[in-house]
Amino acid sequence: MAKPSFLLSFMFALLFATSGVILSAKYSNITNDQSALLALKSHITHDPHNLLATNWSTSTSVCNWIGVTCGSRHHRVVALNLSSMDLTGTIPSQLGNLSFLGWLDISHNNFHGSISIQLAYLHRLKYLEFGSNNFDGEIPSWFGYFAKLQQLYLYVNNFDGVIPSTLGNLSKLEALSLGENQISGRIPNSLFKCKELKFLSLYSNSLEGSIPAEIGNFTLLESLVLESNYLKGEIPMSIGNMNFLQLLVLDTNNLTGEIPPTIGNLASLQSLFLYHNKLTGEIPHVIGNLTSLKVLYLMDNKLTGEIPSIIGNLTFLEIIDLENNNLTGRIPTPPPSSQWYGAPNNNLIGEIPSSICNCTSLTGISFYENNLEGTIPKCIGNLSSSLMVVRLGNNNFHGQIPENFAKGCMLKGFSINNNELEGSLPRSLGNCKGLNLLNVGNNNLNDTFPSWLGNLDQLQVLILRSNRFYGQIESFDITVSLTKLRIIDLSHNNFSGYLPTFFFEHMHAIRGEYGKKVDPNYMRERNITKVATEVNYASGLSITAKGLETEFQILLSIWTVIDLSSNRFSGEIPKILGDLHLLIVLNLSHNCLIGPIPSSLGNLSELESLDLSSNKLEGRIPTELKNLGFLEVLNLSQNNLKGPIPQGKQFDTFTSDSYMGNLDLCGLPLSKNCGTDEETPAKFDRDDDDGDELNWKFSILMGYGCGLVLGMSMAYIVFTTGKPWWLIRIVERVRQRFAKR
Structure with a gap:
C-alpha cells in the first residue's frame, strides 16, 4: 500500500510545481507587456487629454489600461488601439516585446520618426494601422515577415523610397493602404503574389511607369485606388479579370489609349473614376453591362464620339460627369436615379431631353459650354425641391426663364449666362433662400432691378451684366440686405440715378475690419449627392478685372468685385465706398458721375484694380490713393481732373494711358510739366483766383x-x-x- 500512497503524493507535488511554473511564467509575461507599454508612454511627449498620463499606472492591471485589450486565454496584450488621441511621440523598440499582439492601431496622431526594427518580432500581428501620422524614412522591408498580417495601413505619412518587394511575402494580406506619402518608383511585380488582396490604395504618391498587366491577378480585389500619381501607358486589358471589383480609381495620372472593352466584365463595379488623364477614343458601349454602376467620372480626357444612349438603362447610376472632352451628338436620356448629370465643355447639340423631368432626385445639371438650343425645360422649377445646381451657360437657349420655383427651393448655384434668354427675371427665384450664386449675364433680359434679391441672405455672387435692365436702383425694404454679397456685376445695362449707397452700407462681407486679413476659401459645394460630389460655382464665370475679361473655373471667396460700369449712373461717388476694406476690383467707368474722387478710396487697402474712366469727375487726384499698395491697374482717363499727379509708390508704375483725356493734369508720366505749381499750397490752387496768383508772383x-x-x-x-x-x-x-x- 505504500507504493500507491507514495505515487499519489508525487503526482500532487508535480502538479503543484507545474502550476507554480505556469503562474510564474504568466505573471512574468504580463510584466514584460507592462514594461513595453510603459516604454511607449515614456516616448509620448504630448498627451493633451491626459489619457495615458493618468490611466497607464502600475497601480492598476495592464488589461484595464485605456486602449489595451488582453486575451481571455493567455491574459496577454492582444490589441492596442490608441487612434485619434492627439498623441505626439516616437515608437520605442520595446514595443516589439508584445509577442501576443495581433492588433495595433495608432492612427490619426502625431507620431514621428522611423519605425524600430524590433517591431519585426510581432509574429502574431494581423492588423497594423499607422495612418495619419508623421512617420518618415522608407517603409521597413521586414514588414514582409509578418506572416499572419492581413491588413496594413500606412496612409498619410511622410514615407519615401519604393514599395518594398518583400510585401509580396504577405500571403494572407487582404488590405494595403500606402496613399498620400512620398513613395516613388514602380509598382513591384512581387506585390501581385498577394492573391488574397481585396483592397489596394496607393493614391497621391509619385509612382511612375505603367500599370502592370499582372494587376489582373488580383481576382478577389474589391477596391483599386491609384489616383494622383505619374502612371502612364494604357489601362491593361487584364483589368477585366477582377470580377469582384467594386471601386476602380485611376484618375489624375497620365494614362493614354482607349478605355479597354474588358471593363464591361466588371459586373460588380459600382464606382469608376478615370478623370484627369489623356484617354482617347469613344466611351465603350459595353459600359451598359455595368448594371451595378452608381458613379461614372470620365471628365478631363480626350474622349470623342457620342455618349452611349445605353447609360439610360443603368438603373442604379446616380452620377454622370463627362466634363471637358470632345463628345458630340445629343444628350441621352438620363437614368431615372440620376442625382448629378453633367457634360459641360463638349460639343453637344440639340435640346435638353424632357425625360430629365423624371429624375425626381436630381441635385445638379451641368451642360454649360456646348451648342445646345431650344428652351430651358419648365420642369426645372418643379425639381427645385431637390435641385441645387443648374449650369447651362454658354449655349444657345432662347425663350424665358422658368417661373415656377416653389417655396423650399434648394438652389445654391444658378448660371444661365451667355444665352439668348428674354423676358424678366422670375420673382419666384426669391423662394431659393440658400442661393449663393446667380449669373444671368449676357442675355436679352428686360427688367428693372430685382429688389426681391434683398431677401436672399446667402447670396455671394450676383451677375446681371450685359442685359437690358433699366431704371433707378431705389432703396427698398429688405430683411437681410445682401450682407454676404462679394461680387456684384451690373455693368452694360441701362441703370440710372445715383449709385446705390444702401448696397455699400450693407455689404458686410466686403467691409471687414481694416487691416485684418481673411482666410481664403473656395466657393464650392461639397457632398452635393449621397456620393461625394464637389461643385465649383465659378465654372464659366466671367468678370472684367484689371482691364481684362477673366474667366474663372474656381473662385476664392476673398475675390471681391463691384462693377457698375457702362450704365447711366449720375451724381458723386459715395464716400462710404472707402469702408469696403476687402474690395479688390472697383469699376465705375463709362457713367455720368461728377464731383471729386473721394479721398476715402485710399482706405481700400486690398484694391488691385480701380477704373473711374469716362465720367465727368473733377478736381485733384487724392494723394491718399498712394496708400493702395496692391494697386496694379489704375484708369482715370476721360474725365476733367486737374493738378499734379501724385508721385511715388504704385503711381510710379502707371503709364500715361491711365490719365489721358484729362487736359489739366500735369506731372509724370505725362509730358506736361507742373512747374512750381507742384509745390503751391492748396489755397492758391483756384480757378477763379488769377488775381491772387498774379499778386503772389509779383x-x-x-x-x-x-x-x-x-x-x-x-x-x-x-x-x-x-x-x-x-x-x-x-x-x-x-x-x-x-x-x-
Missing part, C-alpha cells in the same frame, strides 16, 4: 529784387572795409546753432 519778384540789392550792398561793405569781423561772427554763431540742432 511778391516773389519783389523779394528777389530786395534780396539782390541787399546782397550787393553787403558785398560792397566787405570789399571796402576789409574783414568786418562782427558780420563773420554773427554768421558763424548762426551756423553753429543749426549744426547743434
Whole structure:
C-alpha cells in the first residue's frame, strides 16, 4: 500500500510545481507587456487629454489600461488601439516585446520618426494601422515577415523610397493602404503574389511607369485606388479579370489609349473614376453591362464620339460627369436615379431631353459650354425641391426663364449666362433662400432691378451684366440686405440715378475690419449627392478685372468685385465706398458721375484694380490713393481732373494711358510739366483766383529784387572795409546753432 500512497503524493507535488511554473511564467509575461507599454508612454511627449498620463499606472492591471485589450486565454496584450488621441511621440523598440499582439492601431496622431526594427518580432500581428501620422524614412522591408498580417495601413505619412518587394511575402494580406506619402518608383511585380488582396490604395504618391498587366491577378480585389500619381501607358486589358471589383480609381495620372472593352466584365463595379488623364477614343458601349454602376467620372480626357444612349438603362447610376472632352451628338436620356448629370465643355447639340423631368432626385445639371438650343425645360422649377445646381451657360437657349420655383427651393448655384434668354427675371427665384450664386449675364433680359434679391441672405455672387435692365436702383425694404454679397456685376445695362449707397452700407462681407486679413476659401459645394460630389460655382464665370475679361473655373471667396460700369449712373461717388476694406476690383467707368474722387478710396487697402474712366469727375487726384499698395491697374482717363499727379509708390508704375483725356493734369508720366505749381499750397490752387496768383508772383519778384540789392550792398561793405569781423561772427554763431540742432 505504500507504493500507491507514495505515487499519489508525487503526482500532487508535480502538479503543484507545474502550476507554480505556469503562474510564474504568466505573471512574468504580463510584466514584460507592462514594461513595453510603459516604454511607449515614456516616448509620448504630448498627451493633451491626459489619457495615458493618468490611466497607464502600475497601480492598476495592464488589461484595464485605456486602449489595451488582453486575451481571455493567455491574459496577454492582444490589441492596442490608441487612434485619434492627439498623441505626439516616437515608437520605442520595446514595443516589439508584445509577442501576443495581433492588433495595433495608432492612427490619426502625431507620431514621428522611423519605425524600430524590433517591431519585426510581432509574429502574431494581423492588423497594423499607422495612418495619419508623421512617420518618415522608407517603409521597413521586414514588414514582409509578418506572416499572419492581413491588413496594413500606412496612409498619410511622410514615407519615401519604393514599395518594398518583400510585401509580396504577405500571403494572407487582404488590405494595403500606402496613399498620400512620398513613395516613388514602380509598382513591384512581387506585390501581385498577394492573391488574397481585396483592397489596394496607393493614391497621391509619385509612382511612375505603367500599370502592370499582372494587376489582373488580383481576382478577389474589391477596391483599386491609384489616383494622383505619374502612371502612364494604357489601362491593361487584364483589368477585366477582377470580377469582384467594386471601386476602380485611376484618375489624375497620365494614362493614354482607349478605355479597354474588358471593363464591361466588371459586373460588380459600382464606382469608376478615370478623370484627369489623356484617354482617347469613344466611351465603350459595353459600359451598359455595368448594371451595378452608381458613379461614372470620365471628365478631363480626350474622349470623342457620342455618349452611349445605353447609360439610360443603368438603373442604379446616380452620377454622370463627362466634363471637358470632345463628345458630340445629343444628350441621352438620363437614368431615372440620376442625382448629378453633367457634360459641360463638349460639343453637344440639340435640346435638353424632357425625360430629365423624371429624375425626381436630381441635385445638379451641368451642360454649360456646348451648342445646345431650344428652351430651358419648365420642369426645372418643379425639381427645385431637390435641385441645387443648374449650369447651362454658354449655349444657345432662347425663350424665358422658368417661373415656377416653389417655396423650399434648394438652389445654391444658378448660371444661365451667355444665352439668348428674354423676358424678366422670375420673382419666384426669391423662394431659393440658400442661393449663393446667380449669373444671368449676357442675355436679352428686360427688367428693372430685382429688389426681391434683398431677401436672399446667402447670396455671394450676383451677375446681371450685359442685359437690358433699366431704371433707378431705389432703396427698398429688405430683411437681410445682401450682407454676404462679394461680387456684384451690373455693368452694360441701362441703370440710372445715383449709385446705390444702401448696397455699400450693407455689404458686410466686403467691409471687414481694416487691416485684418481673411482666410481664403473656395466657393464650392461639397457632398452635393449621397456620393461625394464637389461643385465649383465659378465654372464659366466671367468678370472684367484689371482691364481684362477673366474667366474663372474656381473662385476664392476673398475675390471681391463691384462693377457698375457702362450704365447711366449720375451724381458723386459715395464716400462710404472707402469702408469696403476687402474690395479688390472697383469699376465705375463709362457713367455720368461728377464731383471729386473721394479721398476715402485710399482706405481700400486690398484694391488691385480701380477704373473711374469716362465720367465727368473733377478736381485733384487724392494723394491718399498712394496708400493702395496692391494697386496694379489704375484708369482715370476721360474725365476733367486737374493738378499734379501724385508721385511715388504704385503711381510710379502707371503709364500715361491711365490719365489721358484729362487736359489739366500735369506731372509724370505725362509730358506736361507742373512747374512750381507742384509745390503751391492748396489755397492758391483756384480757378477763379488769377488775381491772387498774379499778386503772389509779383511778391516773389519783389523779394528777389530786395534780396539782390541787399546782397550787393553787403558785398560792397566787405570789399571796402576789409574783414568786418562782427558780420563773420554773427554768421558763424548762426551756423553753429543749426549744426547743434
